[in-house]
Amino acid sequence: MPKLMKKSTARTLAALLAAAFLFACACVPEREKRTATFFDYFDTVITLVSYSDKAAFDEAAAAAEEIFSSLNKLFDIYHEYDNVVNLAAVNRMAGERTEVDPAIAELVSAGKEYFELTRGAVNIAMGAVLRLWHDARINAEEDPEHASLPDEAALAEAAKHCSIDDVIVEGNTVLLRDPEMSLDVGAIAKGYAADRVAEKLGEMGVSFMLNCGGAVLTNGKKPGGEDWIAGIADPAAAGEGFAAKVAVDSAALSTSGSYLRSFTVDGKTYGHIIDPATLRPAEGTASVSVLCVGISAMTADALSTACFVLGAGIGGELIEGVEGASALFVLPSGEKIASGGFPER
Numbered sequence: 001m002p003k004l005m006k007k008s009t010a011r012t013l014a015a016l017l018a019a020a021f022l023f024a025c026a027c028v029p030e031r032e033k034r035t036a037t038f039f040d041y042f043d044t045v046i047t048l049v050s051y052s053d054k055a056a057f058d059e060a061a062a063a064a065e066e067i068f069s070s071l072n073k074l075f076d077i078y079h080e081y082d083n084v085v086n087l088a089a090v091n092r093m094a095g096e097r098t099e100v101d102p103a104i105a106e107l108v109s110a111g112k113e114y115f116e117l118t119r120g121a122v123n124i125a126m127g128a129v130l131r132l133w134h135d136a137r138i139n140a141e142e143d144p145e146h147a148s149l150p151d152e153a154a155l156a157e158a159a160k161h162c163s164i165d166d167v168i169v170e171g172n173t174v175l176l177r178d179p180e181m182s183l184d185v186g187a188i189a190k191g192y193a194a195d196r197v198a199e200k201l202g203e204m205g206v207s208f209m210l211n212c213g214g215a216v217l218t219n220g221k222k223p224g225g226e227d228w229i230a231g232i233a234d235p236a237a238a239g240e241g242f243a244a245k246v247a248v249d250s251a252a253l254s255t256s257g258s259y260l261r262s263f264t265v266d267g268k269t270y271g272h273i274i275d276p277a278t279l280r281p282a283e284g285t286a287s288v289s290v291l292c293v294g295i296s297a298m299t300a301d302a303l304s305t306a307c308f309v310l311g312a313g314i315g316g317e318l319i320e321g322v323e324g325a326s327a328l329f330v331l332p333s334g335e336k337i338a339s340g341g342f343p344e345r
């Protein structure tokens with residue numbers, strides 16, 4: 001039985017602890033959480049969170065925005081810009097070798113590697129097919145009454161022009177050997193951009209959590225040494241509530257989900273991630289989050305799209321084979337399936 005502390009000793013200890021707490025508060029003022037939000041890049045919402053002081057944060061946010069802005073122009077497949085040879089230009093010049101920015105060459109080379117890694121589930125050369133689904137979704141958003149699916153014959157024709165082997169990267173040039181083909185880098189571009197921004201902010205010595213439309217990256221810790229915690233949205237709750245929370249400790253977490261972009265025809269909902277095997281939106285999974293430790297956010301981005309296409313069975317096997325990767329599949333029923341030791345909190 002522990003000896004009871006004398007009342008006077010307890011009072012002195014309490015006073016000392018209170019003083020120590022006050023002293024600690026005076027020396028280490030509570031750090032303010034700062035957030036910058038960007039709405040103009042990659043057709044998504046980007047947030048940067050940090051507890052650094054205002055001057056350092058403002059500088060970091062400006063540096064981040066500059067990188068997002070420039071990569072957004074380079075990787076845009078829908079618009080061209082003055083004095084920029086971007087992917088829209090590469091697509092337009094399919095059939096001809098095009099001199100490109102090193103970032104485009106790097107992204108497209110990585111896309112070819114991800115085709116191999118994901119057993120063809122992620123195919124950046126599938127632009128012709130993805131365009132038909134994209135247009136159907138945009139039409140549906142503009143005129144829901146007349147929403148319709150892409151024409152089957154058009155899909156079958158487009159599918160003849162999606163060979164990744166026809167994408168040739170040599171130095172800083174890209175050649176799409178098939179003049180009818182086009183690139184769509186939507187599955188990996190946000191991850192690539194997040195990696196570039198994280199690299200820059202890391203060099204600037206800033207601790208942060210960055211969320212680039214579902215590709216989350218962190219550097220360092222929160223004040224007090226706590227891990228950054230990322231929430232995985234509950235796919236059934238339209239932005240309200242979390243399916244899970246996960247500590248992202250100098251790692252990358254990417255989430256792909258059909259709830260993010262979809263449209264409805266005759267009461268059935270169609271997502272934006274297309275299964276190359278069926279040329280239709282992948283079904284069977286509501287969202288997949290892939291955590292990558294010691295691997296790039298771009299790889300996490302590629303793997304989450306791939307896992308969405310492949311489903312928890314084959315996707316789970318894929319994840320087990322990638323060192324440092326783990327995944328959480330959320331099924332339409334709400335059931336959760338973890339692979340590779342996903343560290344859900």
Ligand code: AMP
Pocket residue numbers: 121122123124126130184185186187188214255256257272273274275276301304305308309
């Ligand atoms: P993510 O949000 O990273 O899962 O990427 C989804 C985006 O990638 C879509 O909006 C399309 O632009 C593109 N995409 C959809 N399906 C595929 C696929 N099977 N392979 C490559 N890119 C795809």
Ligand code: MG
Pocket residue numbers: 186187188254256300301302303304305
């Ligand atoms: Mg992706």
